Amino acid sequence: MDLSIVSFVQIIVSVLLVIALMVANAVVMVYIERKMAGFIQRRPGPYEVGPYGTIQAVCDSMKLLAKQVFVPGNVDWLLYFLAPVTAFLPVLLLYLPIPFGPYLTAMNVDDGILLILAFAGLGVVSNLLAGWASNNKYGVLGAARAVSQSVAYEIPMIMALLSVVFLTGSLNLTEIVDSQGSWPWQWNIFAQPFAFFIYLVSLIGETNRAPFDLPEAESELTAGFHTEYSGMGFALFFLSEYANMLLVSFVCATFFLGGWKGPFLDGFWWTFIKAYAIMVFMVWIRWTFPRVRFDQLLNINWKWLLPLSILNLWLTAAILKILSKIY
Amino acid sequence: MNASNFINPFSIREDEGSFAGDFYTRNFERQARKDSIILNLGPQHPSTHGVLRVLVELDGEYVLRAEPVLGYLHRMHDKMGEVKTPYQYLPNMGRVDYLHPIAWNWAFVGAVERLASIEPPKRAEYLRIISCELNRISSHLLWWGAFVLDLGGVTPILYAFEEREMINDILQIITGSRLTMSYFRFGGVCADCDSRFIKLTKDFIPYLRERLKIYKALVTDNIILRRRLEGVGPMDTDICLRYGATGPVLRASGLSSDTRRNIPYSLYDNFEFAIPAGPSNDCFGRYLIRLFEIETSLQIIEQAIESLPDGPILIDKAPKANYKLPAGESYFAVEGARGQIGVHLVSDGGKNPYRVKLRSPGFSNLSLFAEAAKGTLLADAIAILGSLDLVIPEVDR
Numbered sequence: 046m047d048l049s050i051v052s053f054v055q056i057i058v059s060v061l062l063v064i065a066l067m068v069a070n071a072v073v074m075v076y077i078e079r080k081m082a083g084f085i086q087r088r089p090g091p092y093e094v095g096p097y098g099t100i101q102a103v104c105d106s107m108k109l110l111a112k113q114v115f116v117p118g119n120v121d122w123l124l125y126f127l128a129p130v131t132a133f134l135p136v137l138l139l140y141l142p143i144p145f146g147p148y149l150t151a152m153n154v155d156d157g158i159l160l161i162l163a164f165a166g167l168g169v170v171s172n173l174l175a176g177w178a179s180n181n182k183y184g185v186l187g188a189a190r191a192v193s194q195s196v197a198y199e200i201p202m203i204m205a206l207l208s209v210v211f212l213t214g215s216l217n218l219t220e221i222v223d224s225q226g227s228w229p230w231q232w233n234i235f236a237q238p239f240a241f242f243i244y245l246v247s248l249i250g251e252t253n254r255a256p257f258d259l260p261e262a263e264s265e266l267t268a269g270f271h272t273e274y275s276g277m278g279f280a281l282f283f284l285s286e287y288a289n290m291l292l293v294s295f296v297c298a299t300f301f302l303g304g305w306k307g308p309f310l311d312g313f314w315w316t317f318i319k320a321y322a323i324m325v326f327m328v329w330i331r332w333t334f335p336r337v338r339f340d341q342l343l344n345i346n347w348k349w350l351l352p353l354s355i356l357n358l359w360l361t362a363a364i365l366k367i368l369s370k371i372y
Numbered sequence: 373m374n375a376s377n378f379i380n381p382f383s384i385r386e387d388e389g390s391f392a393g394d395f396y397t398r399n400f401e402r403q404a405r406k407d408s409i410i411l412n413l414g415p416q417h418p419s420t421h422g423v424l425r426v427l428v429e430l431d432g433e434y435v436l437r438a439e440p441v442l443g444y445l446h447r448m449h450d451k452m453g454e455v456k457t458p459y460q461y462l463p464n465m466g467r468v469d470y471l472h473p474i475a476w477n478w479a480f481v482g483a484v485e486r487l488a489s490i491e492p493p494k495r496a497e498y499l500r501i502i503s504c505e506l507n508r509i510s511s512h513l514l515w516w517g518a519f520v521l522d523l524g525g526v527t528p529i530l531y532a533f534e535e536r537e538m539i540n541d542i543l544q545i546i547t548g549s550r551l552t553m554s555y556f557r558f559g560g561v562c563a564d565c566d567s568r569f570i571k572l573t574k575d576f577i578p579y580l581r582e583r584l585k586i587y588k589a590l591v592t593d594n595i596i597l598r599r600r601l602e603g604v605g606p607m608d609t610d611i612c613l614r615y616g617a618t619g620p621v622l623r624a625s626g627l628s629s630d631t632r633r634n635i636p637y638s639l640y641d642n643f644e645f646a647i648p649a650g651p652s653n654d655c656f657g658r659y660l661i662r663l664f665e666i667e668t669s670l671q672i673i674e675q676a677i678e679s680l681p682d683g684p685i686l687i688d689k690a691p692k693a694n695y696k697l698p699a700g701e702s703y704f705a706v707e708g709a710r711g712q713i714g715v716h717l718v719s720d721g722g723k724n725p726y727r728v729k730l731r732s733p734g735f736s737n738l739s740l741f742a743e744a745a746k747g748t749l750l751a752d753a754i755a756i757l758g759s760l761d762l763v764i765p766e767v768d769r
Contacts, residue, residue: 186750265419
């Protein structure tokens with residue numbers, strides 16, 4: 046890529062758009078989540094502020110912005126303030142290779158998924174920093190949980206994505222979408238149902254959502270690694286959590302559900318519809334199930350998901366090899 | 373002050389003789405291993421349901437030792453009994469255990485009646501049974517929701533509150549209040565029930581049975597919940613008896629023991645109901661026992677409301693505010709939602725009782741926790757704490 050003025054402007058514009066998308070997504074998701082939680086729990090959810098409570102999330106974020114930046118005693122100042130920023134910054138980069146539409150990609154790089162997986166791994170560093178720097182025992186326990194959970198769930202996630210890469214023969218997200226057709230039976234979910242299932246489970250583990258929300262398990266660790274954060278620090282963690290959710294949903298839509306391709310009319314709307322359907326699924330799961338225990342969480346991963354994903358990868362490779370010999 | 377002598381109370385000091393923490397923490401730290409974490413669960417913690425404080429020594433996530441620290445909600449109910457007349461003291465009973473206030477009403481009123489040899493009318497006895505069992509259901513429903521909340525399931529408590537709300541509406545008709553009820557009087561109850569109460573209660577019984585089926589499908593049969601509860605925190609009968617645990621905790625351990633059957637009071641002998649003994653003595657057994665007890669209470673209410681006799685609800689010469697207890701001693705025990713509630717009353721014939729001793733089941737049940745939590749994971753310890761069904765105002769009194 047040449048560093049001409051055009052590409053520079055392009056990157057600035059796309060980063061700004063990604064920030065706008067992240068903030069808008071957080072506002073929309075807070076509303077969807079609270080409204081859905083309300084319907085699941087047989088109550089109306091937010092409905093006072095604005096029509097059907099739509100402005101509620103805006104008001105909440107205003108409140109978080111206006112809150113005092115409270116720093117508890119004996120924290121590690123540098124790390125304490127660095128942690129929310131490290132949670133937020135990598136997510137900015139992660140959206141760049143996502144193909145929202147046929148021509149709607151910020152950076153069409155050949156190793157797109159590699160970039161995403163590399164920077165998604167940074168997210169756990171912020172959890173670790175936050176838990177350690179806040180000088181709180183709940184924080185340390187939460188951070189320790191976050192690290193072992195993140196390490197555990199990234200591996201089957203990569204294995205699941207890798208089996209799709211085997212099919213396509215490319216790490217480029219646009220090419221992966223191009224290899225799929227418009228109709229649901231032409232999507233990778235039918236070619237790789239196990240990989241889809243493994244990815245779906247590990248994306249909940251990866252984004253620390255219930256029933257795998259152990260780093261912040263509120264009934265055990267009060268709030269886990271972000272116990273000592275309030276106001277803007279908490280808001281950044283919150284924002285990056287929702288941004289991460291959206292990102293893994295986009296990756297899921299791109300890899301397994303045909304990306305921007307859909308019945309009748311291809312376009313970026315299909316990417317968004319699919320990604321938000323997965324988000325709604327995650328919200329549904331969260332408000333229905335109790336939390337698993339930590340050893341059970343690791344057992345699910347190391348004893349079930351990982352062997353299953355390795356087996357799936359091996360089968361994919363074997364079948365591809367056989368097919369290539371035949372044709 | 374000399375700067376070198378100044379000790380920052382917020383700093384974490386690992387050496388002995390530290391000034392961090394209060395008496396309990398320092399005492400607890402004395403026996404701690406060098407490489408363990410001492411964690412203060414509570415008094416403000418989402419899972420300690422009020423202001424219970426538990427000191428736990430952790431090795432990673434494993435609980436090495438646990439010690440409950442009590443007294444954050446101590447309101448001197450025992451002492452208040454000595455400085456008030458029985459009539460003035462009666463409303464206190466609804467405050468001891470705000471989830472099953474009617475059982476505490478009953479325990480105190482029963483003790484006074486036993487001392488003064490008062491026999492309440494039959495209709496009053498029936499109303500007492502109906503209200504007490506309705507209240508037991510509402511207490512168990514709240515426990516059910518809060519327990520699943522401890523396990524991370526946020527939704528069931530809102531379902532449970534819907535039925536609890538209906539019970540509150542029903543009880544409000546006769547008791548006049550929704551939380552700290554003071555319905556009983558010496559020699560009867562304070563208000564009669566009307567046709568609306570009977571109709572609502574009759575409608576409620578089949579409704580709750582339908583709902584319990586939904587709860588079974590949604591929560592009890594959930595694989596995550598089962599894996600979290602089965603085999604966690606076993607308490608055998610021996611240890612339950614040694615610590616004086618009663619109620620569902622004792623019954624889950626396999627001993628079919630219920631005050632309503634063991635020391636029959638009121639007209640409970642006239643009713644058909646099973647005293648379940650648990651299938652297992654773990655958290656899941658205690659969970660099932662409580663859900664089964666809702667069904668038992670429904671059976672009792674069904675029988676009582678069918679055969680509700682006519683007649684007065686209060687004896688003619690009921691004790692008034694200036695009533696003086698005869699000299700003597702009495703003990704009255706009832707079965708509360710959490711176990712055996714006992715009131716020991718000693719009177720020297722004066723205006724106020726000489727001594728009132730309240731036996732709260734939660735206190736005895738909580739003493740099992742330290743033993744059961746040893747060697748479990750932190751999340752299991754929270755589950756065990758929840759399965760004991762603690763109400764802190766009642767533990768601390």
